[in-house]
Amino acid sequence: MPSAARSSALLAVALLAAAVRAGDLSALVRDAAGQPVADAVVSLAPLDAPAPPYAPDKHPVEIVQSGKQYRPYVTPVRAGTRVDFPNEDSVQHHIYSVSKPKPFEKPLYESGASESVLFDQPGVVTLGCNIHDWMVAYVVVLETPWFAKSDEAGRAAVTGLPAGRYALEVWHPRLAAPVRQEVRLAESGALEQAFELRLKPDRRVRRAPSGESKGY
Amino acid sequence: MKYPCFAAALPALCLFSIASAALPVDYQARAEYSWTENIGRASGKADFRDAAAYETGFTAGTSRQLAPGLSGRLQLETAGYVCPDFEELNRATLGPRAVVSKKFGLGPEAPVLSAETAALARFADIDDSEGVTLHGAATLSKRIGPILTAQLRGEWQEHVADGATYSVHHRAVFAQLFADPFDWLRVGAGAGRYDGTFVAGASAARFGGALAGALGPKIANYYASIPTNVSGALQPGWTDYRVEGDVDQWWLELSPAVGDNLSFTLRYERAHATNIAGVEYRQDTFRLGVIYAF
Ligand SMILES: [Cu+2]
Numbered sequence: 001m002p003s004a005a006r007s008s009a010l011l012a013v014a015l016l017a018a019a020v021r022a023g024d025l026s027a028l029v030r031d032a033a034g035q036p037v038a039d040a041v042v043s044l045a046p047l048d049a050p051a052p053p054y055a056p057d058k059h060p061v062e063i064v065q066s067g068k069q070y071r072p073y074v075t076p077v078r079a080g081t082r083v084d085f086p087n088e089d090s091v092q093h094h095i096y097s098v099s100k101p102k103p104f105e106k107p108l109y110e111s112g113a114s115e116s117v118l119f120d121q122p123g124v125v126t127l128g129c130n131i132h133d134w135m136v137a138y139v140v141v142l143e144t145p146w147f148a149k150s151d152e153a154g155r156a157a158v159t160g161l162p163a164g165r166y167a168l169e170v171w172h173p174r175l176a177a178p179v180r181q182e183v184r185l186a187e188s189g190a191l192e193q194a195f196e197l198r199l200k201p202d203r204r205v206r207r208a209p210s211g212e213s214k215g216y
Numbered sequence: 217m218k219y220p221c222f223a224a225a226l227p228a229l230c231l232f233s234i235a236s237a238a239l240p241v242d243y244q245a246r247a248e249y250s251w252t253e254n255i256g257r258a259s260g261k262a263d264f265r266d267a268a269a270y271e272t273g274f275t276a277g278t279s280r281q282l283a284p285g286l287s288g289r290l291q292l293e294t295a296g297y298v299c300p301d302f303e304e305l306n307r308a309t310l311g312p313r314a315v316v317s318k319k320f321g322l323g324p325e326a327p328v329l330s331a332e333t334a335a336l337a338r339f340a341d342i343d344d345s346e347g348v349t350l351h352g353a354a355t356l357s358k359r360i361g362p363i364l365t366a367q368l369r370g371e372w373q374e375h376v377a378d379g380a381t382y383s384v385h386h387r388a389v390f391a392q393l394f395a396d397p398f399d400w401l402r403v404g405a406g407a408g409r410y411d412g413t414f415v416a417g418a419s420a421a422r423f424g425g426a427l428a429g430a431l432g433p434k435i436a437n438y439y440a441s442i443p444t445n446v447s448g449a450l451q452p453g454w455t456d457y458r459v460e461g462d463v464d465q466w467w468l469e470l471s472p473a474v475g476d477n478l479s480f481t482l483r484y485e486r487a488h489a490t491n492i493a494g495v496e497y498r499q500d501t502f503r504l505g506v507i508y509a510f
Contacts, residue, residue: 090240092281096322105322108281111240131279131287133324133359134476203362205324206396208473209244209509211481213390214501215373216410216463 022160023185028194029154029170036154037172037197039074041140043147044158044166047182051144054080062086063127063137065093068207070127070137074173076147077139079122086114092131099125101141124171134207138173163187174199239278246273248481248505255302256417256450257489259497263419265450269299282316289315293336304341304449309349311336327358342447342456344379345415367392369408380443381458386412400473407466413458414489416497420446420453431495438493461491481505 029040045051061081064071066088077083087093087109095115096105101123106115108131119125119141129135140147146166148156163185170179175197185191248271255267277291291313299305313334320327334351353371360366369392374385390408397403418426423444429436444457465487473479483503490496 091242091279092240094281098322107284128323130285130319130322130326131281202399203396204399205359206399206402206473207476208479209477209507210394210402210404210471210479211246211469211483211503211505211507213392213406213408213467214485214503216386216388216414216465216487 023189025158025191027156029150031199038152040150040172041076042156043142043169045144048164054078060084068132074138079141079143082118084114084116094130097125097127134205161185170195241278243510244275246507250503253500259495260422267301271297285319287317307340309336309338325359330355344445345382347377349375363395365394381445381456384413386410402471404469410463413460415456417456423455435493459491463487463489477509479507
C-alpha cells in the first residue's frame with residue numbers, strides 16, 4: 001500500500017475511533033437548600049462540530065392526560081419530534097400553547113382519543129388545558145441529541161458524547177433563566193457536574209375545591 | 217322528622233341517576249360545622265339566640281364542551297342542615313343545577329363569564345317553609361397574575377313556599393377577591409348586598425309588643441300588613457315574619473388545601489339587615505368546613 005494511502009486509511013480509522021469513543025456527563029441538580037431537583041433538563045450542544053442529523057426515535061414520545069394532569073410534567077425532545085397526547089381520562093381535555101416556538105390549539109377531545117403535535121422549532125413550549133387551568137406541562141425542544149431530565153434524586157446522565165467542547169444548559173420551569181456554561185469532554189471522559197439552582201416559588205393554579213357563599 | 221331518611225337516600229339517588237347515563241361524573245362532598253349568633257334573625261337583644269349547626273352536602277355533576285370556549289355543566293346537589301338546639305330549623309334541599317361558562321381566550325388569566333340556574337326542592341321541619349327555590353346567577357371571574365382572582369356576581373332567587381311567610385325573593389350583587397399566596401392556601405374576602413324579602417323572627421312577647429305599637433306606629437302598621445307564622449322554632453310562640461328590605465353581607469375565608477382533592481374552610485360571615493320599616497339586626501356566623509372532590 002502506498003504510504004499516502006496508508007496514512008489516509010490510518011487517519012480514517014483514527015477519526016472513526018475518536019467518533020466512537022464517547023464520554024458521559026453526569027449531573028446532580030439541587031436547589032439552594034441542597035434538596036434534589038427533579039424535572040431539570042440538562043442539554044449539551046456541540047461547539048466544535050454540528051450536531052448530528054435528527055433521527056426519529058422508534059418509540060413515540062407521549063404526554064399522557066391522566067388524572068386531570070399532563071404526565072410527564074417536563075418532556076425534553078429533539079427539534080423535529082412528534083409528540084402524542086393520548087387522553088386516558090374519562091373526561092374531555094384540550095391542549096393549547098401560546099409559546100413562541102409552537103403556538104397551537106387542539107380542540108377538546110374525548111377519552112381514548114389522541115392528538116399529535118410536531119415540535120420543529122427549538123425553545124420551551126408551555127402546554128395548558130383551557131378546561132382544567134391547573135393542567136400544565138412543558139416540552140423543551142432542543143437542537144442537540146444530547147440531553148437528559150433529572151430524576152427525583154436530582155440526577156441526570158447524558159451518555160455517548162464525542163470528545164470536545166459543549167454549551168451546557170440547565171433549564172427548569174422555576175428558573176428565571178437557564179444556567180449556561182461551556183464544558184470540555186475528554187475522549188472517553190466522564191464528567192461530573194453539580195448545579196445549585198435558585199428556583200422561584202412553585203406557583204400553580206390551585207386544583208383543590210373551594211367553598212362557596214351560603215347566601216342569606 | 218320526615219326528611220332525614222330521605223336526605224340520606226339522596227346521594228345514592230344522585231350517583232345512580234348520573235352514573236347510569238354513562239357520562240364522566242365528578243363528585244364533591246362537604247361537611248361543615250357552624251356557629252351562628254342570632255340564628256333566629258331577631259332585632260331585640262332579648263331574642264338573640266346563638267346555636268351550632270351541622271351541614272352536609274353532596275354534588276354529582278358532568279361537564280361538556282358545547283362550542284369552543286363554551287362549556288356546560290349539569291349537576292345534582294343535595295344538602296342537609298341540622299341544628300340540635302332548635303330542631304325546627306332543620307332542613308334539606310335537593311335539585312338540579314345547570315351552568316354554562318364562556319371563557320374569553322386561552323389560559324388561566326382569560327376571563328370567564330358563567331351563568332347558572334338551579335331549582336332546589338326544600339324539605340323542612342317547618343311545613344310552611346317547604347317548597348322550591350328557583351335560582352339564577354351570573355359570575356364574571358378574572359385571574360390577575362399568579363396569585364389574585366377577582367369575581368363579580370349577580371344573582372336572583374325566588375323561594376316558592378307552602379306558606380306566604382316563607383315565600384321570599386331577592387336580587388343580590390357581590391364582589392369577591394381570592395389570593396393564593398401559597399399553593400396550599402387560599403385567602404378570600406367578599407362583600408355583597410341583597411335586596412328583596414326575607415324571613416325574620418321574634419319572640420311572641422316582642423312581636424306582640426311591636427304590633428301593639430311598642431316600637432312606634434310605623435312598625436306596628438307595617439308588621440300588621442306582612443305574613444307571619446308562629447313556628448315555635450326558637451321557643452314556644454316564636455314568630456317568623458316576612459319583611460322587605462336589604463342585607464349587607466361580607467365575609468373572610470381561609471382555605472388550606474391538602475393535596476389536589478381535599479380542602480378545609482374557615483369562614484367568618486357578617487350580615488346586617490334593615491327592613492323597610494327601619495328595624496335592623498345583624499347575624500354573625502363562623503364556619504369550619506371540609507370539602508372533598510372525588
Ligand atoms: Cu383538561
